Amino acid sequence: MDIQQIENETLVPMYAKRDIALVRGEGYYLWDSEGNRYYDFASNYGVNILGHSHPAITNAISQQASTLISCHQSFYNDVRAKYLQKLSEKLPEGLDKVFFCNSGTESVEAAIKFARAATGRSRIIATKRGYHGRTYGALSATADKKYREPYMPLVPDFEHVPYADLEALERSLSEDVAAVILEPVQGESGIYPAPKEYLAGVRAATRKFGALLILDEVQTGFRTGKYFAFEHYDIVPDILCLSKAVANGFPMGLTITSRDVASRLPAGTHGNTFGGNPLACAVALVVLEEIDRGDLLSNAANMGAYLIDRLRSMNSPVVREVRGLGLMIGVELKDRPTKYLRLLQERGFIALPAGATTIRFLPPIVIDQQAIDALIEVFEEVLTAQNFVRS
Numbered sequence: 249m250d251i252q253q254i255e256n257e258t259l260v261p262m263y264a265k266r267d268i269a270l271v272r273g274e275g276y277y278l279w280d281s282e283g284n285r286y287y288d289f290a291s292n293y294g295v296n297i298l299g300h301s302h303p304a305i306t307n308a309i310s311q312q313a314s315t316l317i318s319c320h321q322s323f324y325n326d327v328r329a330k331y332l333q334k335l336s337e338k339l340p341e342g343l344d345k346v347f348f349c350n351s352g353t354e355s356v357e358a359a360i361k362f363a364r365a366a367t368g369r370s371r372i373i374a375t376k377r378g379y380h381g382r383t384y385g386a387l388s389a390t391a392d393k394k395y396r397e398p399y400m401p402l403v404p405d406f407e408h409v410p411y412a413d414l415e416a417l418e419r420s421l422s423e424d425v426a427a428v429i430l431e432p433v434q435g436e437s438g439i440y441p442a443p444k445e446y447l448a449g450v451r452a453a454t455r456k457f458g459a460l461l462i463l464d465e466v467q468t469g470f471r472t473g474k475y476f477a478f479e480h481y482d483i484v485p486d487i488l489c490l491s492k493a494v495a496n497g498f499p500m501g502l503t504i505t506s507r508d509v510a511s512r513l514p515a516g517t518h519g520n521t522f523g524g525n526p527l528a529c530a531v532a533l534v535v536l537e538e539i540d541r542g543d544l545l546s547n548a549a550n551m552g553a554y555l556i557d558r559l560r561s562m563n564s565p566v567v568r569e570v571r572g573l574g575l576m577i578g579v580e581l582k583d584r585p586t587k588y589l590r591l592l593q594e595r596g597f598i599a600l601p602a603g604a605t606t607i608r609f610l611p612p613i614v615i616d617q618q619a620i621d622a623l624i625e626v627f628e629e630v631l632t633a634q635n636f637v638r639s
């Protein structure tokens with residue numbers, strides 16, 4: 249069987265394909281169909297937070313699969329209730345009500361609908377460079393022209409203001425704004441952590457106009473050294489979107505709102521067939537248990553700081569800037585990232601691009617110093633191998 253040929257001939261061509269077929273994983277290692285081993289510094293765009301083939305995850309899936317896979321939310325379910333109880337322990341006061349779905353874009357879609365329905369207003373302010381997904385509502389909040397233009401017209405009443413510019417946001421805010429939506433660390437566009445005063449300012453400004461604050465933590469959730477990136481900023485949003493890491497790669501999305509927002513929603517007006525299924529909930533429960541058991545948020549904070557430190561001390565002429573929070577890290581280059589990613593891959597390391605010029609590292613939060621040291625050794629060599637000439 250020629251794996252690559254079948255996929256190339258049969259798939260709608262929506263992805264820039266990388267020329268290996270991944271067939272197996274264990275911990276922070278992956279193997280391709282030829283038997284080559286890779287260090288996984290991408291975790292499938294941030295989903296496999298506990299690494300691959302984690303025994304507790306495998307066990308939860310097989311146990312729950314042999315008990316009950318689906319249970320529509322018009323019925324109650326024990327595993328769902330147990331997960332909600334555990335999740336509530338992690339959430340601050342002010343984020344009390346959970347809506348289940350199956351992906352990041354769906355969690356954003358629900359957030360936008362909820363904000364409009366709860367406020368009776370239509371305008372949504374998003375940010376330049378923001379990424380929120382590909383369904384129509386989420387795409388309307390996404391900034392990148394490349395994703396938007398082929399699918400015009402989008403949902404009306406969306407506007408994009410520069411990120412980390414509080415004055416620009418304040419100029420656009422008014423009493424007809426339903427919500428401001430942004431990522432506490434912009435992910436897809438290049439890893440830009442929000443300055444501390446900015447998010448505090450956004451929180452105050454949205455309150456002043458009665459607009460809701462939606463934080464899209466689909467990528468930041470469970471990865472920055474705390475459960476939620478907003479905990480670094482001492483604020484609480486009105487609506488929180490989660491997805492990628494919450495069930496370690498099993499599809500799941502969550503839209504979490506305040507009691508007040510939830511009470512203003514007309515019952516029965518949004519829904520989702522697979523959302524909150526016992527299989528996803530069983531996996532998500534184990535993710536929370538394993539993070540606590542292994543103190544993995546501390547590991548993410550420590551290893552993130554270590555990786556950023558090592559990257560900053562590389563002192564390569566190709567590197568423009570290293571940015572990050574916890575284990576969400578970007579190395580902005582003075583060059584396009586593709587050939588460097590390719591060289592890393594050839595040497596056994598999988599990383600990701602972000603924006604036009606950034607290499608992104610989203611390793612599992614079980615990563616250790618040995619793996620980081622191995623990466624740095626190879627990355628330094630890859631950056632010099634290119635004979636980059638300063639322009």
Ligand SMILES: *Cc1c(COP(=O)(O)O)cnc(C)c1O
Pocket residue numbers: 351352353354356379380381382431435436464465466467491492
């Ligand atoms: C990945 C991502 C999404 C979209 O998630 P999908 O599961 O691909 O729909 C939305 N928002 C942010 C911040 C993301 O990183």
